[in-house]
Amino acid sequence: MLKRLEGKVAFITGAAGGQGRAAAIVFAREGAKVAAVDVDAQGVDETIRLVKEAGGEAIAIHCDVSNEEQVKAAIAKTVEAFGKLNILYNNAGIAHRNIFITVEELDVEEWExxxxxxxxxxxxxxxxxxxxxxxxxxxxxxxxxxxxxxxxSPGGPSYSATKGAIISLTRHLAATYAKKGIRVNALAPGYVKTPMTKAMEEVFPDLDRVASEATPLGRGADPEEIANVALFLASDESSFVTGAVIVADGGLTIV
Known part of the structure; x- marks a missing residue:
């Protein structure tokens, strides 16, 4: 291992499974001390077990990222445990299980x-x-x-709207904080085989086949493949990259 994150502290949300869990393990293997953050306490505890099994150092933080007081406490707990903070990986996310739901069908409560x-x-x-x-x-x-x-692409109107807004927010933050030494980038995955997409198969059983056929590489990504892209963005190897949208989609957006 190159230990590309040696001496760094990473705060990873949505770390109870999927891309977040994979990132926690990959970042820890590369030398980072990791705060694994998720509303799913049992899942994030399992992530910590896997990180430690791989020889890494991490703490579990039970947190609902939509709750400001919980987020403030989670950041404070991370700094208290590790002394500083160098990396924020905003990975937590949800989508409607019915990826073909229309704006007319979507309840306001689900949108919010x-x-x-x-x-x-x-x-x-x-x-x-x-x-x-x-x-x-x-x-x-x-x-x-x-x-x-x-x-x-499928995902529902609220999900798509949030992801577009995240790109705009990323560019704003990148321009605002560049002179303070903070780089901000957006990672845009395509179809990734995670617990979230697995749950969608209960509504659309052909999701894996259809999404794989729509992807030029002919398959969905494993979470570790996305975590490796996040690792690049977290590391000093991407020191001249900010305000970018890094697409990791197996070629989905080129066809």
Whole structure:
């Protein structure tokens, strides 16, 4: 291992499974101390077990990213445990299980729930995490967008709206905090085989086949493949990359 994150502290949301769990393991293997953050306490505890099994150092934080007081407490707990904060990975996100739901069919409550987790959660982590990155002398923020922000793909209107907004927020933050040594980028995955997409198969059983056939590489990504892209953005190897949208979609958006 190159230990590309040696000496760094990473705050990863949505770390109870899927891309977040994979990132926690990958970042820890590369030398980062990791705060694994999720509303699913049992799932995030399992992530910590896997990180430690791989020889990494991490703490579990039970947190609803749409709740400001919980986010503030989670950031404070991370700094208390590790002394600083260098990386924010806003990975937490939800979508409607019916990926073909229309704006007419979507309840207001469901619209707001997705907005609160995906967009408000990203805002709150940045709001309370950025001051700690400034104190540490700079850092990297990775916000999770999606190909749903770039093309007309299934996911539902609220999900797509949040992902487009995250790209705009990313560009704003990148311009605002560049002189403070903070880089901010958006990671836009295509179809990734995670617990979230697995749950969608209960509504649309052909999801894996259809999504794989629509992807030029002919398959969905494993969470570790997305985590490796996040690792690049978190590391000093991407030191001249900010305000970018890094697409990791197996070619989905080129066809």
């Amino acid at each position: 729930k997705i907005q609160n987790v995906n967009l408000k959660g990203t805002y709150l982590v940045c709001k309370h995490g950025i001051p700690e990155l400034v104190r540490a002398g700079g850092g990297s923020i990775i916000n999770t967008a999606s190909t749903a922000a770039l093309i007309n």
